[in-house]
Amino acid sequence: MKRARPGKVTVLAGGVGAARxxxxxxxxxxxxxxxxxxxxxDDDVFHGLHVSPDIDTILYTLAGLSDxxxxxxxxxxxxxxxxxxxxYGRETWFRLGDRDLATHLYRTTERAAGRRLSTITEAQxxxxxxxxxxxxxxxxxxxxxxxxxRGRLSFQEYLVRERARPSVRxxxxxxxxxARPAPGVLPAIRxxxxxxxxxxxxxxxxxxxxxxxxxxxxxxxxxxxxxxxSPLIGGRPVKGPADRMMRSLGMRPDPVHLAGLxxxxxxxxxxxxxxxxxxxxxxxxxxRAATTNTLMKTPARSTAVAQEVLHLAHAxxxxxAS
Amino acid sequence: MKRARPGKVTVLAGGVGAARxxxxxxxxxxxxxxxxxxxxxDDDVFHGLHVSPDIDTILYTLAGLSDxxxxxxxxxxxxxxxxxxxxYGRETWFRLGDRDLATHLYRTTERAAGRRLSTITEAQxxxxxxxxxxxxxxxxxxxxxxxxxRGRLSFQEYLVRERARPSVRxxxxxxxxxARPAPGVLPAIRxxxxxxxxxxxxxxxxxxxxxxxxxxxxxxxxxxxxxxxSPLIGGRPVKGPADRMMRSLGMRPDPVHLAGLxxxxxxxxxxxxxxxxxxxxxxxxxxRAATTNTLMKTPARSTAVAQEVLHLAHAxxxxxAS
Numbered sequence: 001m002k003r004a005r006p007g008k009v010t011v012l013a014g015g016v017g018a019a020r021x022x023x024x025x026x027x028x029x030x031x032x033x034x035x036x037x038x039x040x041x042d043d044d045v046f047h048g049l050h051v052s053p054d055i056d057t058i059l060y061t062l063a064g065l066s067d068x069x070x071x072x073x074x075x076x077x078x079x080x081x082x083x084x085x086x087x088y089g090r091e092t093w094f095r096l097g098d099r100d101l102a103t104h105l106y107r108t109t110e111r112a113a114g115r116r117l118s119t120i121t122e123a124q125x126x127x128x129x130x131x132x133x134x135x136x137x138x139x140x141x142x143x144x145x146x147x148x149x150r151g152r153l154s155f156q157e158y159l160v161r162e163r164a165r166p167s168v169r170x171x172x173x174x175x176x177x178x179a180r181p182a183p184g185v186l187p188a189i190r191x192x193x194x195x196x197x198x199x200x201x202x203x204x205x206x207x208x209x210x211x212x213x214x215x216x217x218x219x220x221x222x223x224x225x226x227x228x229x230s231p232l233i234g235g236r237p238v239k240g241p242a243d244r245m246m247r248s249l250g251m252r253p254d255p256v257h258l259a260g261l262x263x264x265x266x267x268x269x270x271x272x273x274x275x276x277x278x279x280x281x282x283x284x285x286x287x288r289a290a291t292t293n294t295l296m297k298t299p300a301r302s303t304a305v306a307q308e309v310l311h312l313a314h315a316x317x318x319x320x321a322s
Numbered sequence: 323m324k325r326a327r328p329g330k331v332t333v334l335a336g337g338v339g340a341a342r343x344x345x346x347x348x349x350x351x352x353x354x355x356x357x358x359x360x361x362x363x364d365d366d367v368f369h370g371l372h373v374s375p376d377i378d379t380i381l382y383t384l385a386g387l388s389d390x391x392x393x394x395x396x397x398x399x400x401x402x403x404x405x406x407x408x409x410y411g412r413e414t415w416f417r418l419g420d421r422d423l424a425t426h427l428y429r430t431t432e433r434a435a436g437r438r439l440s441t442i443t444e445a446q447x448x449x450x451x452x453x454x455x456x457x458x459x460x461x462x463x464x465x466x467x468x469x470x471x472r473g474r475l476s477f478q479e480y481l482v483r484e485r486a487r488p489s490v491r492x493x494x495x496x497x498x499x500x501a502r503p504a505p506g507v508l509p510a511i512r513x514x515x516x517x518x519x520x521x522x523x524x525x526x527x528x529x530x531x532x533x534x535x536x537x538x539x540x541x542x543x544x545x546x547x548x549x550x551x552s553p554l555i556g557g558r559p560v561k562g563p564a565d566r567m568m569r570s571l572g573m574r575p576d577p578v579h580l581a582g583l584x585x586x587x588x589x590x591x592x593x594x595x596x597x598x599x600x601x602x603x604x605x606x607x608x609x610r611a612a613t614t615n616t617l618m619k620t621p622a623r624s625t626a627v628a629q630e631v632l633h634l635a636h637a638x639x640x641x642x643a644s
Contacts, residue, residue: 048370048431080400084424088449098420102406109370127410 006310007193010035010224014205015054016071016239017231017296018198019061021309022132024302025196026062028310031131035188037215039200040117040136041144041173041208042155046094047085049104050111053156054205055121055136056103063128071239073097093161118182135188137209140179144204145172155204164241168248171203176211189218194313197228199294201242202261203249219265225316227268227309230255233295234274255289256281268312270294270305288316328632329515332357336527337376338393338561339553339618340520341383343631344454346624347518348384350632353453357510359537361522362439362458363466363495363530364477368416369407371426372433375478376527377443377458378425385450393561395419415483440504457510459531460501466526467494477526486563490570493525498533511540516635519550521616523564524583525571538587547589547638549631552577555594555617577611578603590634592616592627610638 009029011022013036025034036058043052053072060066060074067075077097086092096104103124110120116139125134146158148166158164189195200206210216219226231237235253243253251257255271255278268288271278275291282289290312296302331351333344335358347356358380365374375394382388382396389397399419408414418426425446432442438461447456468480470488480486511517522528532538541548553559557575565575573579577593577600590610593600597613604611612634618624 047427048434049427078400078402078420080420081403081423081427084421085427088424088428088446090428098400098402098423099406101403101420101423102410105369105371105403105407106410106412112370124410 006033006313008033008035008188008191009194009196009310010037010188010192011196011198012037012039012200012206012209013054013058013198014039014200015057017229017237018054018200018205019058019066020296020302021196021198021229021305022058023061023299024296024304024306025309026132027299027303028306035133035135035184035192037135037137037185037188037209039205039208040138041142041176042159042204043141043143044094044154044156046096046104047090048108049096049101050108051094051096051104052107052117052121052136055134056100058134059103059121059124059128059130062130062132062134065128074099094156116182118184133184133188135184136182137185137215138179138212139182140175142176142179142208142212143174144208145174146170146204147172159241164244168241168245171207171245171249173208173211176208177213179212181212181214185212186214186218189215189222192222192224193317194310195219195222195224195226196309196313197226197262197266199229199231199238201231201237201240201245202258203242203245206262216265225267225313226262226265227270227313227316228259228262228266229294229305229309230258230269230271230275232258232275233272238295254278256285259285259287267316270308270312288312288319290315328355328635330355330357330510330513331516331518331632332359332510332514333518333520334359334361334522334528334531335376335380335520336361336522337379339551339559340376340522340527341380341388342618342624343518343520343551343627344380345383345621346618346626346628347631348454349621349625350628357455357457357506357514359457359459359507359510359531361527361530362460363464363498364481364526365463365465366416366476366478368418368426369412370430371418371423372430373416373418373426374429374439374443374458377456378422380456381425381443381446381450381452384452384454384456387450396421416478438504440506455506455510457506458504459507459537460534461504462497462501464498464501464530464534465496466530467496468492468526469494481563486566490563490567493529493567495530495533498530499535501534503534503536507534508536508540511537511544514544514546515639516632517541517544517546517548518631518635519548519584519588521551521553521560523553523559523562523567524580525564525567528584541587547635548584548587549590549592549635549638550581550584550588551616551627551631552580552591552593552597554580554597556596560617576600578607581607581609589638592630592634610634610641
């Protein structure tokens with residue numbers, strides 16, 4: 001079967017799940033046609049260094065440098081600096097690798113020199129030989145804060161230090177209302193032929209992006225179909241606390257409730273084969289859905305899921321208006 | 323022979339040569355009696371991090387963590403972060419090791435939090451289990467600048483990047499006139515029973531310390547004998563550009579000219595056996611001198627030189643006034 005070139009593809013992305021889908025998309029879409037708008041709500045400062053975990057995960061994955069086991073950091077990295085910081089009494093639960101430190105040192109000094117996160121990310125993307133355009137959702141600081149039974153935690157404190165155990169009462173995105181979309185974000189949404197919501201946590205990866213003024217509206221108005229990939233497989237995410245967060249917030253962790261979070265903008269949903277029973281409920285909500293094995297353990301599976309997404313987008317775009 | 327406890331010993335120190343003498347002094351003087359006043363004129367900022375090369379060399383040496391071959395950095399350290407910075411196009415001629423980075427990250431963030439270099443150094447000394455008191459000469463910034471035939475260079479640019487090849491026209495210590503001695507520096511000089519000028523470069527290690535207002539005067543007025551160890555062996559330093567600097571500035575690199583730089587404060591000089599021919603000229607200038615093998619390649623040699631220094635100090639202190 002000859003596939004039509006999909007044209008420009010823009011992806012809203014969090015960390016690992018998004019990176020795995022992007023690995024597949026990069027295999028089937030020319031790099032120049034692929035733009036990623038990345039969550040920066042879980043950016044944080046460790047030891048004075050500006051860390052952008054989702055940008056880094058995507059950057060490293062697309063550069064072929066990511067650690068396949070951990071889902072974060074660089075393959076084969078060492079942890080000598082962070083272990084030495086422990087000798088000085090520093091908290092070192094956020095594990096920064098030695099090679100990884102270079103990324104944060106570069107970002108931090110460039111920011112101190114007045115450059116924008118988007119400019120810095122573009123330079124880092126180029127330096128690592130990545131052709132895909134990686135855009136932070138905003139150059140302005142947005143910080144996801146988790147209100148838990150144990151008090152207010154930064155996202156990294158909640159996820160890494162507390163291992164997502166405290167029950168979540170509310171999630172706030174400090175600064176999001178004043179944040180402006182980074183240069184290129186709104187055009188990348190408006191001009192896309194396919195818009196994709198990556199299989200990322202809806203509350204802490206996708207919601208901050210959608211919260212940046214203008215982004216959600218641009219997605220609603222976009223001519224292109226908006227296709228999400230569910231991060232849930234049988235009621236659980238591959239990684240992270242999405243299911244616990246959904247439950248904490250009174251929501252069942254299933255594709256129908258996930259789709260409900262995007263109901264104003266979603267045209268199609270790719271979900272895992274194990275969740276096929278939700279297809280009728282989705283179609284009843286006028287969401288075109290397709291199932292596949294969404295566990296992207298290998299590059300080949302990433303490519304297959306990417307193709308399924310593009311196929312569904314094509315189906316939505318060419319379907320007669322209902 | 324039973325040796326009298328020397329009492330409080332205060333050392334003016336640069337980097338490697340000083341560290342090797344201190345290793346010996348720490349073996350014969352109780353740590354609580356030993357204070358080091360360290361040059362900070364070659365401190366610099368790399369990748370946003372405050373690096374204090376002389377403090378670090380002394381700290382690491384006294385902690386038993388220094389690299390014996392290189393004379394800087396930590397034994398067995400790796401260089402993954404700095405090599406990764408090169409991928410982002412950064413200049414990486416100043417080699418910061420991965421474990422070493424922790425020292426600079428800690429210092430930089432503590433300074434950003436408003437703490438003084440002396441307070442930070444005290445915390446780092448304690449953290450690495452060093453009992454000797456390490457005092458930066460000042461908490462205020464002093465920067466040694468080398469005016470060369472190839473223009474104005476920071477000291478690290480001159481020494482590390484240009485490998486001390488450009489001929490030196492002048493050396494300036496920016497900020498030194500406004501610098502205040504760090505807390506404890508003047509009392510450590512006033513209350514010492516023995517004052518030692520380490521075998522360090524007189525222009526870029528010792529001169530900045532002596533340039534801090536109050537320090538040189540305190541040494542001149544001190545009751546204790548001031549003993550220097552010559553960094554020259556047969557007209558050359560063990561490490562660094564002291565001889566080239568002396569020549570560039572029109573001075574022969576020998577112990578007599580070295581002693582001339584400290585003539586207003588010096589009581590005694592320990593020099594290498596190979597320079598024994600300078601003994602008469604020194605004695606003629608009323609400088610008590612002693613020779614030994616000053617090449618401190620082993621801890622045992624460091625101890626022997628330290629003992630020679632203390633012995634000479636004792637001889638000076640107990641000599642009848644001439």
